[in-house]
Amino acid sequence: MNTEKQLSRGANSYLDEINIQYEKLTAFGLEIHKVQLSQIKEIFQLDHIYQELNIFLPPNIKSSRFIRQLEFLTGRLAAKYALQSLNLQDSIIYQGKHGEPLWPEDVMGGISHVGSKKSCHAIAYARNNTVKEKTFGIDIESQKHYVFFKKKDEFYDVFLNKNEQAEIEKLQKKQAYFYLVIFSAKESIIKAIYLKYKQIIDFKIIKFKQLDGEFIYFHLRQESLIEINLEVKVQFFYTNNEIITISCIEN
Known part of the structure; x- marks a missing residue:
């Protein structure tokens, strides 16, 4: 699936300067959303992309190294795609006291990411928390x-x-x-x-x-x-x- 058709952007969007790849995987009947970000070289680009995608940037992440900020962004973007399946893509995911993502009410989900300065990969899922027969973890x-x-x-x-x-x-x-x-x-x-x-x-x-x-x-x-x-x-x-x-x- 091509993310270029799914991300809304304005004129002179910083999203036009980066490479975003997206695919959807399935395991245990669970939809897992995978994102790869590359061609981001400067922190100022990250700042603009966080703002453009309305992704919450916690102070502890904002003060961290470039690679940590890139990983966090990639993970939250994967989560945005996961929430899209629940029509909640505009929800903001905050950060808990242990660094865990705080999902919207009645949603259970997970995020994992790995990366380097050249590119970063992340996966995420989100599902209705009222379905309680299974609990999933991803890495x-x-x-x-x-x-x-x-x-x-x-x-x-x-x-x-x-x-x-x-x-x-x-x-x-x-x-x-x-x-x-x-x-x-x-x-x-x-x-x-x-x-x-x-x-x-x-x-x-x-x-x-x-x-x-x-x-x-x-x-x-x-x-x-x-x-x-x-x-x-x-x-x-x-x-x-x-x-x-x-x-x-x-x-």
């Missing part, structure tokens, strides 16, 4: 980030136990970027758990169980604070340069 990672997973035990220990590392090492030979896929999958689960329970959990309580095609299964158990005992299914797929994961918690 996007650059395949270039796999360089961080070149067998550094101390890094793996942050998000995997030793049994998981042994299992994933076997699968790594057949499945490209699998350590990065697992990292992303656990990130998406953490986001889904926060949406459902308003609680931030640790990577280590999410245990890898098995790989089945494009789906990964995890078991999650926690007894402190809120007791959680769940089986979680995650779908993953590759784009040209990214890995996208979507976790689904059955309510």
Whole structure:
């Protein structure tokens, strides 16, 4: 789908100076909106685009580095497309105390982004919060980030136990970027758990169980604070340069 037809712009629009690519993906019956922004080189361009698209720019983001402002913009633009499916594209998404997006009333959603100074990618979804049978978390990672997973035990220990590392090492030979896929999958689960329970959990309580095609299964158990005992299914797929994961918690 071509975003050029969907973004309203006035004369001498700064949107004419940048490259915006948009596509819609589907997983678990959920529409996921993916945006790529490139050809933005200066902060003054970002300022004008934020204003033109009526996207809220929090003070902590405005004072941050260029790349952080670009990532935030790309994520909020993806969210704008997601809200368009609910006829809420003019709604302003504010920022919560933990940095989470504050969606319009009766809307549940998620945003994830990854980028560099040359381009930034983001995904988002938004759905009616009255549909409560499932909770979703989403994550996007650059395949270039796999360089961080070149067998550094101390890094793996942050998000995997030793049994998981042994299992994933076997699968790594057949499945490209699998350590990065697992990292992303656990990130998406953490986001889904926060949406459902308003609680931030640790990577280590999410245990890898098995790989089945494009789906990964995890078991999650926690007894402190809120007791959680769940089986979680995650779908993953590759784009040209990214890995996208979507976790689904059955309510």
